[in-house]
Amino acid sequence: MQIYGDSISGNCLKIKWLSDRLGLTYDWVETDILKGQTRTPDFLALNPAGQVPLVILDDGRALSQSNAILLHLAQGSPLIPEDAYDRAKVLEWMFWEQYSHEPYVAVARFQVRYLGKPVAELEPRLVERGHAALTVMETALEKSRFLVGRALSVADIALVAYTRMAGEGGFDLSVYPAILTWIRRVESELGLATV
Amino acid sequence: MQIYGDSISGNCLKIKWLSDRLGLTYDWVETDILKGQTRTPDFLALNPAGQVPLVILDDGRALSQSNAILLHLAQGSPLIPEDAYDRAKVLEWMFWEQYSHEPYVAVARFQVRYLGKPVAELEPRLVERGHAALTVMETALEKSRFLVGRALSVADIALVAYTRMAGEGGFDLSVYPAILTWIRRVESELGLATV
Structure with missing residues (x-):
């Protein structure tokens, strides 16, 4: 491949x-x-x-x-839940990531880190919607160790990618303690160095 | 439900x-x-x-x-292909729809039809990316009756939704003949009145 x-x-x-x-x-x-x-x-x-x-x-x-x-x-692996509703929730998070998270959290990071835009000059809508996305995640992760069910799934991998880099776009993750704990948990599962 | x-x-x-x-x-x-x-x-x-x-x-x-x-x-119905690669292509179109089609084609339509913005005042990036998305679809549909394989799938349902309303956002579909033919085909499959 x-x-x-x-x-x-x-x-x-x-x-x-x-x-x-x-x-x-x-x-x-x-x-x-x-x-x-x-x-x-x-x-x-x-x-x-x-x-x-x-x-x-x-x-x-x-x-x-x-x-x-x-x-x-990931088909047939434990990273996709067997339960039909849990699988649907995995899909829900993954579509949400591409529509309501990546276009704000990842785009802010790209503009700051790769185009050199100062955080203070980011479009307010970008920052506001990025925080809205992080708030949705924080609320979910206060109640659960992983996004869906009790184990790592492809939803966690999809979401952790730009969430762990959010600081590079000016999002202060210290106000999202459940997200921070989850990031460390997913990094540990994936064998990634903490960023 | x-x-x-x-x-x-x-x-x-x-x-x-x-x-x-x-x-x-x-x-x-x-x-x-x-x-x-x-x-x-x-x-x-x-x-x-x-x-x-x-x-x-x-x-x-x-x-x-x-x-x-x-x-x-749609699980277990003919609207999700049995073949693993075809299923992956259905997912590919559906994620692409939410990231590269809906934010332009649907947002332009919303601004024109529901916020009353004149087509000529739409943000150029919105129009350009909307046409880029329609061009990707046109290229695919010149070669295929449906987006994936030879039968209607959930990918067609996902994509037809805003594509058939694209004219309301100022996108002239007459320059995309393969898309127009496909819209009629999907409408017929779904029993929808032609818009």
């Missing part, structure tokens, strides 16, 4: 962490978004949407969208 | 169309976003994220996120 990914992208790192956790073998093909490497004719032939991560499966077929890749690769 | 939904929202209508197609019985609880009905304490107790659609399943448990609901309700 080949993973086309940019190492600065949480969406790409999700796939690496999952693959490492599952013991899958893969070649990582570093693909620099900022250098336009997702917009070359060769890359667009692989993924017309021009986005990483992109996975080329062992049979040569392509798959994109980080959370779709997570769900596909 | 209860479906809390706003009838002007494509995300909510997806759930209605799927339920009708599958012959599920449900009560539709009209929930007006513009009147703040997703922000009341009662609603937030059901869904802390304050979003519709929200489904209360027959056992009383709640589920949100339109595409997670589609995938949950």
Whole structure:
């Protein structure tokens, strides 16, 4: 399997962490978004949407969208709950992540860290919605060790990616103690160094 | 089953169309976003994220996120392909819809139709990315009758919702003939009147 990914992208790192956790073998093909490497004719032939991560499966077929890749690769593993309702809640968190979390928490981090924008100059809507997303997570994690059920799932991997980097976008995680505890728990499960 | 939904929202209508197609019985609880009905304490107790659609399943448990609901309700039906790769492609389209289509095509339509903004005053980035999304779909649908495989799937239901309303946001669909043909095909499958 080949993973086309940019190492600065949480969406790409999700796939690496999952693959490492599952013991899958893969070649990582570093693909620099900022250098336009997702917009070359060769890359667009692989993924017309021009986005990483992109996975080329062992049979040569392509798959994109980080959370779709997570769900596909984790099939049959304990990272997808057996219970139908728990599985639906995993999907709920993963769609919510792409719609209500990533566009604020990850975009703020990208603007601050990679475009050099001062935190104080971030668009107020971005900051407000990022905090709204973190508040939803904090409320859930006050009551539960993981996002769904009692064990690590692909939902935790999807959500931890940009949440653990939120500080780089100016979000002070010290006001979200349940999130901080959960981040350490998920990092420990995945064997990641604490950031 | 209860479906809390706003009838002007494509995300909510997806759930209605799927339920009708599958012959599920449900009560539709009209929930007006513009009147703040997703922000009341009662609603937030059901869904802390304050979003519709929200489904209360027959056992009383709640589920949100339109595409997670589609995938949950359609389990075991022909609307989710049996082949693992096809299933992954369905997920890919559905995550792509929420990240790369809905935030442009649906938001433009909302601003024009419900906030009264003239099409000419839409943010250029919104229009540009909306057309980029429609171009990705057009390219795929030139080669295929449905988004994944040879039959209707939940991916078509997820994508048709705002695509068939794109004209209301100023997107001229006549330049996307494959999309137009596909919309008619999906409408016919779902028994929807042509818009």
